[in-house]
Amino acid sequence: MKYLRKILPKTLKSKLRIALFGIGFFPYFLILIYSYNLGEKKILDNTMLTYHNQMTQVKKRVEDQFLSLQKEMRFLAxxxxxxxxxxxxxxxxxxxxxxxxxxxxxxxxxxxxxxxxxxxxxxxxxxxxxxxxxxxxxxxxxxxxxxxxxxxxxxxxxxxxxxxxxxxxxxxxxxxxxxxxxxxSYTTQANGIRSIFYHFDSSAKIGDVYNNELLLDIKEQNTQYVSDHYLVLHEQFEGIMSEWMIVYMINKSVALIFLDSFILFVWALFALGVIIIALISFWISRRILEPIAKLSDATKSIISTQDYTTQVSISSQGEISELANDFNIMVRETNRAFKILEEENQVRLLRFVQLINIFNGLIQTQTEEACITLAINELQILMPHQHFSFSQEYPKQNEGNESNQYLMLYVKDFEKQTSDFYGVITLGESRPITDPHEEKFYRSIATMIMLQLDQIRLIEQTQAVSHAKSTFISHMSHELRTPLHTILSSTQYLIAYENLTHHQQEMVETMQSSADHLLGMINDILDLVKIESGKVTIDLVQQKSDEIEVLTQHVINMLEVLAEQKEIPITFNNRLTKRMKVTIDIRYFKQILINLLSNAIKFTEYGSIDLTLEKCGESLCLSIQDSGIGISEDDLKNVFDEFSQVKNKSKNTEKGSGLGLPISRKLARLFQADVIIESKGLGYGTKALIKFGSSLVEENDQSI
Structure with a gap:
């Protein structure tokens, strides 16, 4: 280490020259090493990856063609x-x-x-x-x-x-x-590349190859292998062509031709680059160091003294001189910017707080008049020296008034998808507004007012449309019930008192079943409209868990005949160890339970249905577990959507209005309960859960 320190240069000039030379030299050196040692492998790997992707696309096109042919045949058949x-x-x-x-x-x-x-x-x-x-x-x-x-x-x-x-x-x-x-048409016969479809057992092939001997070792090799002169890739087909494989043969000399040319070019560039880099590093080190030292000293002075009036004097010309001048300008501008930034921060913070206050007030208004009045009052409080007024007449520009003295308000016509003039707020300024920040402030207020006006109008239109929809559905449903009752009465009379043939009997029973189904759907729609319009009245009573058990058993007795027709046993189990109390509407609770148990019977062909009354967390739950067709993960997300139905795969039929579950959940939430549907997938049955909203253990608890 000491010997190395003696060899290394001590001056910054020498270090800079060596560093600049090294920065330019080593990239060439590394490129050469990489090209010689790793270039060939990298290019071959990339070539194989590229043609594997191409093979995958060809496989998919062939497999898609056979799938398309099979679909066409099934359609024709x-x-x-x-x-x-x-x-x-x-x-x-x-x-x-x-x-x-x-x-x-x-x-x-x-x-x-x-x-x-x-x-x-x-x-x-x-x-x-x-x-x-x-x-x-x-x-x-x-x-x-x-x-x-x-x-x-x-x-x-x-x-x-x-x-x-x-x-x-x-x-x-x-x-x-x-x-x-x-x-x-799916094979390739390009320069340096051949592809075929190959049947290993029979050695049949589609397309031409360079050498049949390349096919002999395919079974013993992996997905790909490299011979002396070729890359051989192969993949197995799926589906109809599963006994075939696609084979690509690529000539290595064609794949590596670019690498040879590139290495020759790098060698030539390397020789020229070494000379140029040595000269440039020597010149740059001499040109840069002296002025940089002055800039460094000035920077240290500014950091230590926080004096942004410091200036640097450099006599050299060129970029370093420009850098010194820019440094001086930067110091001056930084000093001035700090002062301006302080002032602007105070103004912007004040404006921001004012905008928030106005916005909070505007979003609470519910009428257009209240919105405009609140905006005028808030502006008057902020700027008491001005007089703000609102007019629904378009301002006349020929009176010498500046356009930026008005806050122009436009509202959206959601039916025509247009923006119409609503009114104008006059700022009352005797002078035009020249400060861009003040103009933006007023424009922001105008934008908030227009957004709130749009929201008020949209809410009013939405409420009107919703009311009209509910009224229409209610009237239509009531009008349809009268002829349906007439149809039902007529079919019942025909079945009971007329001597009908077997075929006529079946037709009349079909009419009666369809009318019953339609009447049930109309009743469901009426229930849904009542719930959404808030016209449903509830009678809340407190019930003990043993009373819930009695109500549940009553519903089971009502529907048990439907389950007996399908030979499906229904069991009920009370797992509570202590009596609990819940608050419910008895009528709606029974309606919810009837809907859920009917669904369980409808979608269960064999197996059983188990009802369980138990404690879940701090609440009371009633679960209905069936062994029916189950619900897929996609359908499970939509079971509570209105008019959404789960298809019965075994019968390929859909029966019902698709409103049973949505109505059940809405009714449950009227007395702070909820309906939850769970399923592990098709074929694994369904679990419906009534979770009561508030439960408490009965006073003077007694074990059950």
Missing amino acids: SLDIMNDMIVGDVDKRISQLLMQKKKDLGLEMDLFTLTSEKKVISSTAKSLPHDFAYISEFNKILRKNKNYFFTDKSIILFTPINSTLQKNKLLGYLCLEYALSNLD
Whole structure:
């Protein structure tokens, strides 16, 4: 270390020269080292990463094409026209449809239909073969529950065709013979790059390769490997092409040609740079050091004395002289800025506090008149020497008044999406406002007034629209109930007193069920309108937990017949160790429980429904746990949205208005309770929880 200190220069000039030379020299040196040692590996890695990404895109396009073809086939198989297979496609409508679809897809392929006996009845081929050439392969694939198989030159895709006239009747199969030559368009044959699709078991390939020997070691290698002359990359397909892989072969000499040119360029630049850097470092060190020393001394003086009147005198010319002059100007401007900043901070702080006070007052106003009056009064308090006034007439500019002596107010017309003139506040200044900060202050006040006026108008319009909507829904619902009752009475009369055939009986019962469903939906809408309009009256009573148990058992007895029809047992368990009291509306509590238990029965096909009365935290909870279809995570977020329904996957039906859960939650919150829905996902059942708002342990507690 001591020997190293003796070698190192002592003066700043020598240190600066060495530092400048080193700064310019070492980047070239490092680039050369990097290029020789790591450049080739880096370029090869980047090349492999680039072509892996390209392989992934090609794989996705191929897989997407097969998915698209399968969707097209399923769509064609579901058309009513496929019923012509029953009569052997006499009118050739199926053949015409298949020919048009082949033309639309623009691929080398053929579409044809097979009967359940594997006879061809329609095809896009020029000649119509009556016997299917791959019956044995077709039957093997059917036993494996697959919908495709490979031949030497094609892929056969097929999908069953079911009759739309007779449920679950198999008419035959729609088949698509996709030529493997279509995949040639996805291969690459560029300079230095080849790509193919390779089937390892059969050694079949699509596309050309540099050397077939490169394919021999693919199974033993990893995802990629580097030979003496080539990079070989491969990835396995998914889906239909899962037995195939995509293989890329890149010529190493093409990939590394840029590196060789770059190294030659760096060597030439390095030689020239060393000479130039040495000369520049010598000159800069001499030019900079002396003036910098003076600037350093002046800076130290300012720091120690806080005297911002200090100036530096430098006789040299050029950038250093300009730097010294700029330093002197900076010191003077800093001194002046400190004084101005102090004054402006005081003014801005005062204005800011004033704006906050005015804003706090404005946001509490509820009418336009109150908003304008409050603004005028607040401005008058802030500036008592002025006289502020409000007018709804547009000011006349030809009277010699300056435009900045007015606060122009505009309000939004939310229906027309325009801004209309509302009025003007006159500042009462005898002189024009020249201070930009004062002008901004007044403009800020005008903006706050306009925002509050817009908010007041928007609230009024929103309230009016909401009232109109509620009134309309209420009137329409009442008007619909009368004809619905007439329909129900008529259907009940027909069922009870008319001698109807079995088919007529079913039709009348369907009419009655639909009318009942519509009447229930109208009642739900009326309940929702009453809740939202605040017209629901509640009768709060305090109930003990054993009384809650009685009410719950009563609801279970009402709905148990629905569960017995589906052979679903309903159990009820009171897990409380001490009696508790809650405050509820009995009628609405029973309505909520009926809604939740009905849902549990509706969406449970087998299993059981368990009701539990228990303590959760400091509150009392009643839970309804079913073993039904459950709710997905996405549906669970929307179960309390109005008119939102959870689809019954087992029956593929949706029944109800979608208002049961929203109404139940709104009714529960009327007596400070809540309804919570939980589910671990589809197939895991659903748990509905009524959580009472306020609970307390009964005086003179007795264990249950």
